[in-house]
Amino acid sequence: MKILMFTWEFPPLISGGLGMACYGMVKALLSLGIKVDMVLPTREEVYFRLREVSDVDTLPAVFLDPEKQVTFQSKAFQNTSERLEFIGISERPETYFQLAEIRRYAVSLKKEYWETEFVTHEEQDLWQQMTRNLIGEEDLIRKVQEYTLRAERMAKLLDYDMIHAHDWLTYPAGMLARKLSAKPLVAHIHATEFDRAGGPGDERIHKIEHAGMTYADRVIAVSQYTAQMIMSRYRIDTGKINIVHNAFSIPEDAVLSKERIFKGPVILFLGRITLQKGPDYFLDMAQRVLQIHPDARFIMAGTGDMSRKLLRRSASLKLRNRFLFTGFLNRKQVERILRAADIYVLPSVSEPFGISPLEAMAYGITSIISKQSGVAEVVKHAFKIDFWDVDLWVETINHLVEHPEYRAKIGIEGMREVNKIQWEEAAQKIRQIYTSTLAEYIRNY
Amino acid sequence: MLNIVFYFQVHQPYRLRHYNVLDIGRGSPMFDDKLNGDVMRKVAAKCYLPTNKLLLELIKEHKGRFKVAFSITGTAIEQFKLYSPETLDSFKALADTGQVELIGETYYHSLAFLYDSNEFLDQVMMHRDLMQKEFGYYTETFRNTELIYQDRLSDLVFEIPGFKTILTEGVDRVLQWRSPLYAYKNYSKRINLLFKYYQLADDIAFRFSNREWPEYPLTVEKFVNWIDKLTLNESKGRNQFLNLFMDYETFGEHQWASTGIFDFMRHFPGEILKHDHLGFAFPKEASDLSNYQQESISFPEPVSWADAERDLSAWLDNDMQHNAIETLYGLLDRVKERGDDELLKTARLLSTSDHFYYMCAKYFQDGDVHKYFSPYDSPDQAYIYYINALAELEERLLR
Numbered sequence: 099m100k101i102l103m104f105t106w107e108f109p110p111l112i113s114g115g116l117g118m119a120c121y122g123m124v125k126a127l128l129s130l131g132i133k134v135d136m137v138l139p140t141r142e143e144v145y146f147r148l149r150e151v152s153d154v155d156t157l158p159a160v161f162l163d164p165e166k167q168v169t170f171q172s173k174a175f176q177n178t179s180e181r182l183e184f185i186g187i188s189e190r191p192e193t194y195f196q197l198a199e200i201r202r203y204a205v206s207l208k209k210e211y212w213e214t215e216f217v218t219h220e221e222q223d224l225w226q227q228m229t230r231n232l233i234g235e236e237d238l239i240r241k242v243q244e245y246t247l248r249a250e251r252m253a254k255l256l257d258y259d260m261i262h263a264h265d266w267l268t269y270p271a272g273m274l275a276r277k278l279s280a281k282p283l284v285a286h287i288h289a290t291e292f293d294r295a296g297g298p299g300d301e302r303i304h305k306i307e308h309a310g311m312t313y314a315d316r317v318i319a320v321s322q323y324t325a326q327m328i329m330s331r332y333r334i335d336t337g338k339i340n341i342v343h344n345a346f347s348i349p350e351d352a353v354l355s356k357e358r359i360f361k362g363p364v365i366l367f368l369g370r371i372t373l374q375k376g377p378d379y380f381l382d383m384a385q386r387v388l389q390i391h392p393d394a395r396f397i398m399a400g401t402g403d404m405s406r407k408l409l410r411r412s413a414s415l416k417l418r419n420r421f422l423f424t425g426f427l428n429r430k431q432v433e434r435i436l437r438a439a440d441i442y443v444l445p446s447v448s449e450p451f452g453i454s455p456l457e458a459m460a461y462g463i464t465s466i467i468s469k470q471s472g473v474a475e476v477v478k479h480a481f482k483i484d485f486w487d488v489d490l491w492v493e494t495i496n497h498l499v500e501h502p503e504y505r506a507k508i509g510i511e512g513m514r515e516v517n518k519i520q521w522e523e524a525a526q527k528i529r530q531i532y533t534s535t536l537a538e539y540i541r542n543y
Numbered sequence: 544m545l546n547i548v549f550y551f552q553v554h555q556p557y558r559l560r561h562y563n564v565l566d567i568g569r570g571s572p573m574f575d576d577k578l579n580g581d582v583m584r585k586v587a588a589k590c591y592l593p594t595n596k597l598l599l600e601l602i603k604e605h606k607g608r609f610k611v612a613f614s615i616t617g618t619a620i621e622q623f624k625l626y627s628p629e630t631l632d633s634f635k636a637l638a639d640t641g642q643v644e645l646i647g648e649t650y651y652h653s654l655a656f657l658y659d660s661n662e663f664l665d666q667v668m669m670h671r672d673l674m675q676k677e678f679g680y681y682t683e684t685f686r687n688t689e690l691i692y693q694d695r696l697s698d699l700v701f702e703i704p705g706f707k708t709i710l711t712e713g714v715d716r717v718l719q720w721r722s723p724l725y726a727y728k729n730y731s732k733r734i735n736l737l738f739k740y741y742q743l744a745d746d747i748a749f750r751f752s753n754r755e756w757p758e759y760p761l762t763v764e765k766f767v768n769w770i771d772k773l774t775l776n777e778s779k780g781r782n783q784f785l786n787l788f789m790d791y792e793t794f795g796e797h798q799w800a801s802t803g804i805f806d807f808m809r810h811f812p813g814e815i816l817k818h819d820h821l822g823f824a825f826p827k828e829a830s831d832l833s834n835y836q837q838e839s840i841s842f843p844e845p846v847s848w849a850d851a852e853r854d855l856s857a858w859l860d861n862d863m864q865h866n867a868i869e870t871l872y873g874l875l876d877r878v879k880e881r882g883d884d885e886l887l888k889t890a891r892l893l894s895t896s897d898h899f900y901y902m903c904a905k906y907f908q909d910g911d912v913h914k915y916f917s918p919y920d921s922p923d924q925a926y927i928y929y930i931n932a933l934a935e936l937e938e939r940l941l942r
Contacts (some may be wrong), residue, residue: 363942410863434565
C-alpha cells in the first residue's frame, strides 16, 4: 500500500507535537510495509520517498523537476543535515518557504476542477468554503497557499492508493489531491482551532477544518476528547470518525538518568507558551506553592506568544529567582531539562492529545495533566486535574514535594506504563483504517 | 570668578553571559569574559588612551591652571588590569601630575545606598582603599552611582571621615529658582553640594554631534562665549562653579573622534584661560573657594543624572528590575554569613547598576539609549539571564 502524505511538520522541521507524532506514526507504518511519499513545506519543491524504517531519519528527497533532481543527486553532501539544508529544512520553522515565489492563489486555482457538471453541489460548497477562507496576507496563509499549489503537481505526478493529510494546514492540499486523483482521503486531526486559540480563534481556519474533514472519506481523531470536539463543534459524521491515540517511543540514544540542576524540587512546564497550554495557571500554582515551599524551583521551558506577558507577570509576583525561563530549547536541551525535573505539569486549557507528558513520564517524572486532554485517556499513573482547579493543582504539587518517596513511586509506575504505549499499536489501527477505506473505494469505483 | 569643574565618570561593568537555566550548577562562568575584554580594549583604544594623552598634554601646557576630576569604579580598575594595563598606567600618570582629583564612590558602581546601608558603606570604603592603593590618593569628594542623591545619602556619607563634598545633578524640580553655579550645603548643613550644570554639560556629552541641534556644530568659541555670558549675571563678587560632569566615554566613544570632540577639548582650556575671570577648579576646592554663606538645600526624594526623568526610573521602574534587585539584596546577607570571599565577590559584581539598566523597558528616546548600551536583545533577555545567575548564586550557597 502506498500513501501520499501531507504534513506541516516532521523532524527536524518541527515546532510542536505534530512533528513528533508524524515521526512515530510514519516510522511504525513503514515497519508494517506501508510505503509513504511525504510532502513537507520545504523551500525546494521536493517530496520524501520513504520506504525503509531508517528513511525517517535520512529523509531521502526527490525533486519534482527532473533537472534539479540530477543536480541534487550529483551533489556530495557531508551529512544528512547539510543535505536537508540544501532542500530548505532547518530546525527553525521560519525558513520553510521562499515567499517570493508565491503567486496569486485564487486566480490560478479556481473553477476548472471544481465547477464542472460532474461536481455535486455539496462538493462545490466545500470547495468554495475552503478557497474563500484560504485568503489572507499573513505569512502562514500564504505558505499554505503555496503548499496547496504544489500539492496539485504532486497529486498529478505521483502514484498512490490513498491520501493522508494532517491538520488544517494541509487539508486544502489533501482536498485538491483527492479531487484530482479521485483517491480516498484520510484527514487526521491533531488539534482544532478551538484548542489552539483557547476560544473561538480564526473563523477562516474553522471553515477550512470543516471543509477538509467533511470532504474526507475518513477522519482520524487523536483522542476521544477530540472526537467529541469535532462531532459537537464541526458536526462531522460520527460514522467516519476513528480514534487513534498517539504514542511515544523514546529515542534509542536518550539518556534517562537524573542530572540535578537544583538542590530543591523542580517543577517543570515544557511546551509552547501559548494560551492553549495554560502557562498562566502554571504561574498561579508557582506563586502559591512557593509560599509554602520556597526551596522549590519552577521552570518554564519553551517559547510562545505569551512569553513576555508571563515573564512580566512572574516579575510582578516577586517570585525572586524561583521561577525561571529557558527560552527555546533544542532536543538535546529538552533531554537535559527532563533529567533535572521532579514534577511535570501540563495545565492545558484544551489539549487534543499531548505527547509531551508521555515523554516526561518516560523519564520517570511524576506528571500532573489537565483533564481537558487526550493523553489523560491513555495513562493511569498520572494525576489528572481540571485545568481551572488551581487549588487542587497546588495541593497535589505540595503533596508530591513533601513526599519524595511517593513521588518516585508514581514516577516509576508511570515510566513502566508509558514504555508499553508504542506506535506499533497505533500504526496497526491506522493500517486497518487504510484497508477498510480502500475497500469502500474499490467497491464504489 | 567662574570656576569650571570638570568631572569625568570612568566605569565598565562585568557584563553577564547569556546565562541559561541549563548552565546552572555546572560551574559555567557567569560573566562574558570575551565581551568584557573586547569592550574594554575597544573603549581603551577609542577613548581612554587618546583622551588621557590629550589631558596630560593640556595639563603640562597650562602649567597648573588646568585641572580635572575623575571617578573610576573598582570594576573598571579590575578590568584595566585584566585587559588594558596600559590604560591604568596612563591614569596613574595623570594622577601623578597633581592636577587631577580622584572622587570616591561605591567600588561596584552599585545601588547599595537604596537597599543596604552597611553594604553601601563597605563598598565606599573598598573604593577609598583602592584609590589609596592604586594612586596613593585619599578621596575627599563623593559621587554616588549615576549621581543618585537624596538627603539620607548625605547622612551616610557624613559618617565616613574625610568626605566634605558630594556631587549630584542640578535637577530643576529641586533647585527651582536657585542657580546651580553656587556651592550649597546639604539639608543638615554638614556637607557641601555641587550641582551638575546639565544644559552645558549635555551640550558636550549628548548634543555635540547631533546635526538636528540648532547650535550644531559646537565650536570652542561659541561654547566659551556661552560660559562667559553666565558671568554677566549679578554675582556680587561670589565665586561660581560651572560643574561639567559627564561620562568619560563621551570622548571618542559616545562622540566619535570624527565628530571633532578631541579638537574641541584640545582648544577648550586655552580659550577659557584667555579670560581672567574664568578658570578651573577641583570639586574639593569648592568649600574653600566659597566666599559666601552657602545655602542649604533639601532633597527629600532621590534624583539622578539619568534619562529625561532624572530619577531612579532607569534602574528601578518595572517589576523585572524590582524583583531582580530585591532578590539580590535578599541573598547578600546570606552570602556574607557564608564567609566565602569568591561568592561575595560574585554577588557584588551582580550589584553593579548596569544589570538593572539593561532591564529598563521605558519607551521613546531613553529606551534607545538603554538599547545602545545593552549587550542583550531586550530587557526581558537581560532579566532572564540575571535571574538565572541569581539562581546559580543561591545554588552555590547551598553547596
